[in-house]
Amino acid sequence: MALLCPDRLFPPDPATRDLARAIYEEVKDLPIVSPHGHTEPRWFAEDDAFPDPARLFVTPDHYVFRMLVSQGVAMADLGVPRIDDGPTETDSRAIWRRFAEHYRLFRGTPSRLWLDHALETVFGIEERLSAETADRLYDRIADCLARPEFRPRALYDRFGVEVIATTDSALDDLRWHATIRESGWHGRVVPTYRPDAVIDPDAPDFAANVARLGEITDCDTGSWEGYLEAHRARRAFFKSFGCTATDHGHPSAATANLSQREAADLFARVLAGPTPAEAEAFRAQMLTEMAKMSLDDGLVMQIHPGARRNHSPEVFGAFGRDKGFDIPTRTDYVAALKPLLDAVGMRAELTVIAFTLDESAYARELAPLAGAYPALRLGPAWWFHDSPEGMRRYREMTTETAGFGNTVGFNDDTRAFLSIPARHDMARRVDAAFLATLVATGRLDADEAPEVARDLAYGLAKAAYRL
Template identity: 55%
Template sequence: MFERFQIEVLATTDAATSELEEHQKLRASDWHGRMIPTFRPDAVVNIQPGFAEQIRLLSQVSGVDVSDYRTYLTALEQRRRFFKELGATATDHAAQSAYTARLSAHEADAIFQRALKDEASAEDARRFTGHMLIELARMSVEDGLVMQIHIGSSRDHNPDLLTRFGRDMGADIPTSSEFTHNFKPLLDLFGRDPRLSLILFNLDETTYSRELAPLAGHYPALRLGPPWWFFDSILGMRRYFANVVETAGIYNTAGFNDDTRAYPSIPARHDVWRRVSADWLAGLVVEGIVDEEDAHEMSIDLAYRLAKRSYKLEG
């Protein structure tokens, strides 16, 4: 299927505590397809039930005795190096809101210690995630991994479903988001740093033209990811082009990267994006906004080259 779909690179999403056994087996095999991991540390960053157990696993796989905030950062940095050694070019992070704020090391350690004892409050969790998004951006500046952030899903909304099947099994609902103020602490520090590549995904379409397009147009580190999840559809893509591109342009977007758990859907999802983006560009040609030669080049960029460039997959 990998060859039939003409896939050049397939990236899995893997927990920070994963030992990536399957990736190591693939590298040792005679199969020559390019399959790489993606560093996803949500379980050891977002404070929720089971956080202390996740930190124990982090300590175990990293070989770092994680007992405080300082050693916690050391363990995360070790895991990122391990993922890079196995081909990773990106990280992925989920947060319900775009809130970021810098904590002192003392404040961060106090929250971390409460979390290890299962005594952290909801406000502790919010502040810690907001701080860690900044720390993880700092790590991306240092190690070169592209940083993806997915914002705006209220997960496990249905308590009956959560009780019966556990976390992340459905009933995830989009929420409203605010970026101009919430994301400013991170952008103040790293938004103008050429070493950072930050790709932002969001489930609140009302932010597209009001906030995301202007922010991506201004901060060189920031790229907008394609319509995601609920909006990975014909109408969702059309709304995205209408609301984003006039201000941000196509070259402040990441093109299209598939985000699916259904392997056979990959070619269909890319085909939908190609068709919608070609239709949108054809409209610009008809209106005389771009000529046909430029539209042809833009269509290749939107379908292929932008994603390769954004995720550092060239070469």
Template identity: 70%
Template sequence: MPLHPDGLFSPDPTVRSIARRLYEGVRALPIISPHGHTEPDWYAYDLPFPDPATLFVKPDHYILRMFYSQGMRMEDFGVPRLDGGPIETDPRKIWRRFAENYALFRGTPTRLWFEHSLATVFGIEERLGAKNADLLYDRIAEQLERPEMRPRALYKRFNIEAISTTDAATDALAAHDAIKASGWDGQVVPAYRPDAVVDPSRKGFHAEVERFLALAGTPTSYPGYLEAHRIRRAYFKQRGATSTDHGHPNARTADLSKAEATALFDRVLKADVSPEDADLFRAQMLTEMARMSVEDGLVMQIHPGSFRNHNPQIFTEFGFDKGADIPTGTDYVHDLKPLLDAFGNDTRLTLILFTLDETAYGRELAPLAGHYPALRLGPPWWFFDSPEGMYRFRKLTTETAGFYNTVGFNDDTRAFCSIPARHDMARRVDCNFLAELVADHRLDEDEAQEVAHDLAYRLAKKAYRL
């Protein structure tokens, strides 16, 4: 079912009327997607998406976690087992299971994104269910064979002006080189994600650091390790990168002396790393990354507060990113202080903070961003990338941080077809929030229209230097 023209607007007729006008002014603006997880190979090689299940179901951890919570097996949705055990390989059967259980997504943003995609991308306005599963599968599959459904064509159709992928520090960025060599005019840039070489608690950390140092051609020493980051950041920047991204368990930062940091680096390279040393090293590296951002101009993002792989059975059998990550409480006031003491007043740094702890919005994040020139607030993320989450974000942060210490919206998605849906949702929620301020006589409508344009387009473009 397509979204109603007044979807996500207030039932109050005065507010709804204003929201409609504001939304009409931003509805068709280009999309700036400055942080996400789509595959650069899609744009580099422009191959057709293989089938509806691979496009919509198999890569979506929102869908997988819902089905698993209802006692269904990951294998039945085509999720590969690490031990190579049997899984469902028939995409039509996977799609049928999705359709048979589609009612589980009632009231969730997953349903809004999916139905927006069906309606706007494939022209399908029927609600998915067991009875029409095969019919809709065939309609989508037939369209996926057309040239206008390939990634580059959809990029243009979605009115994307710029999109960033997220790439490991050791990635060769071959797909990005292929995009540039092809002469295609889409703007697809990488983002530097060094988690695998800064988190000693991760499996394979030591081997990854060895590979990282070898790529950079630097020695196995703390100065050599830092220089390797500078070299790899420059490599990314040469290929269009404007940002870095850091997904740490918490927001802890540290600013150790050179001697202390060197000794810590030597300890984390040993086989048995203590939890405290692992945490302290991550903390030190956030400050080092801020220092490098002051030097090279890359915008820094911190995505903290997820207890990754909370379900050990799922992690053992299927690996990362299968819907078993859980939000945790996060301290920003104390944990960020070492970094802010060093760089919080430096206008050369843009540090964008995200959270999975909504209780921190009004108490910590908005006051911090409302004071430190280096700080900006990222939009609602992951579990709170929803109409209610977006509305709570504006309600809890605007009075203290205003609109202009935020960075607009980014979709943070792996699901390509959901990008327009997510941006449309954000634009509708923001327009409705602004309409309430106009109806309360706290903003004039011309001001609200300007802010709506900033939130939908200009702020993200400016913050991420795109």
């Protein structure tokens, strides 16, 4: 019995389902452009085998372990590394068994589709994971992972990846990207400039990070001008490795456009120890500074706001950041983005891609903004909303105002390498279903739908990210 229904995510009405199936056939085998994600460049540099099924599917994936934790499974029992030196499960088979025993929790979720897609299409498994099948499937996957054709570079080719972007700290030496380039491998893995550690005053060791930025760029980051010059130098360094984009994960979308004297004074206060209001003002100013730098060097700018990070102090204290306890919050884009848009919003040569975790902002704020300002584009449904329903809602709420051309296609935004083809396949199916509905209701001509589908699956992301 196959795990995957061939018509999954298509409309139930037979005539519209046939339309969706035909549109999907036009795009299902297009190359994958993955312009924003969190895979490790080290995987592609060293090309070592993935360790085991549990450390491939469970312990690194907060989508997976947060669901089990929500039902009372201890995070430590799933092998998630601790930062407080407490004990964690080290038996990978035991971790896998716990995962399998609770697999029913994923019924109806996008994670279930991603996991089943990987099990069937990557490992040829056609029986459902459960307590009864756990050991058998573990052995099957472990046997596959020992083979050369399941190493990262081979899977990159098998998945049809054309280019993949990692997300890298401004302080990263990009050694693994250098190793990839020096190896002569044909795969295209490019970095993304993520300067949060040296822009967000609330980041751990912020002042020390700014000092380190000065050391590696030979700039005086104790001064405002030297600090900005250090960013320019690092951006140029990242560009030398193929970087085409920056990424900013701020708590809010607030921007500011202070005079250089006001900004310099704020910078000095921030280095000395800011108030919460000063920290927010500095993050806001730096988004506009980054946009101005993008006018000079051509890097696309991504803003990923609106997550209340590390909501549980208990989990944060024991396990650290990025452990499934980042929660969406409301975001005001109309007022927040206005200073940046006043400064650079009418510059068509600039691309600022805004994401949101606040779906209520799509139709009310983001689509109208992107439908007017040449510099602004809408990122796809993100994080908690990269689900079939979330993707459909995104199209329904943005297309009527922003059209398709003011969006940037799809990106997978994942650490889970094996979920990349599953996520792109999901997006292509959901878009095919949406376009089929437009055709069936007379809002799109049948000959236009495949062209739009190709843009959504491939062309828009490649163009928007200058890849």
